Amino acid sequence: MAYDRNNVFARILRGEITCNKVYEDEHVLAFDDISARAPTHVLVIPKGEYVSLDDFSAKASATELAAFIRALGHVARARGVADTGYRILANVGRDGHQEVPHFHAHVVGGRDLGAMLPRR
Numbered sequence: 001m002a003y004d005r006n007n008v009f010a011r012i013l014r015g016e017i018t019c020n021k022v023y024e025d026e027h028v029l030a031f032d033d034i035s036a037r038a039p040t041h042v043l044v045i046p047k048g049e050y051v052s053l054d055d056f057s058a059k060a061s062a063t064e065l066a067a068f069i070r071a072l073g074h075v076a077r078a079r080g081v082a083d084t085g086y087r088i089l090a091n092v093g094r095d096g097h098q099e100v101p102h103f104h105a106h107v108v109g110g111r112d113l114g115a116m117l118p119r120r
Contacts, residue, residue, distance in 0.1 A: 001051050001101065003049040003050070003051050003102075004102075005049070007100055007101050007102050009045050009102035009104060010049075012029070012031070012045075013045070019031035019032070020032040022042050022079070023044075023071055023078065025067060025071065026067070027048070027063065027067035027068065028045065028046055028047065028067050028068055029044075029045050029047060030043065030044040030045075030071055030074075030075050030107075033106065037108060038108045038109060038111055038113065039109070039110030040079045040086065040107065040109040040110035041107070041108050042075045042079065042106070042107045043105070043107075044071050044075060044104060044105045044107060045102060045103065045104040046067075046103060048064060050102065051101050051102065051103060052092045052093065052098065052101075053090050053092050053103055055103060056068075056103045068105075072088055072105060072107060075107045076107055076109070079109070079110070080110075081109030081110055084109065084110075085109060085113075086108060086113075087108045087109065087116075088105050088106070088107055089105065089106045089108060090103070090104065090105045090106070
C-alpha cells in the first residue's frame with residue numbers, strides 16, 4: 001500500500017490539524033487520542049512516511065526505531081502509568097482494524113485494562 005500524504009496524521013504533522021502534544025522530538029510526535037478509551041490514551045507516530053509497523057520495521061533507520069521505542073517509554077512515564085501498567089497497541093491492516101494508514105502505536109493505561117483479547 002502506498003503512503004497517503006493526506007491522511008489525518010500527515011495533516012497533524014504538517015500543522016494543518018491541531019493536537020494536544022504530549023511529546024515531540026526530531027523523529028516522533030505523541031499526542032492525546034481524541035477518542036480516548038482510557039484515562040491515558042496517547043498516540044505515538046513516527047514523523048516519516050510509514051504505512052504500518054511492517055513498513056516501519058523494514059524501512060526506518062536505526063535512529064528512528066530507537067526514537068520511537070524511547071518515545072513510548074517517555075509517554076508512559078510522563079503520564080504516570082509506567083509503574084501501574086499500561087498497554088501498547090498497534091493495529092495493522094484490514095484484519096487488525098487499522099483506521100489511519102500511518103504507522104502509530106497507542107499507549108493506553110490509567111485503569112485496569114482487563115484481558116488482552118476475549119476468549120473464544
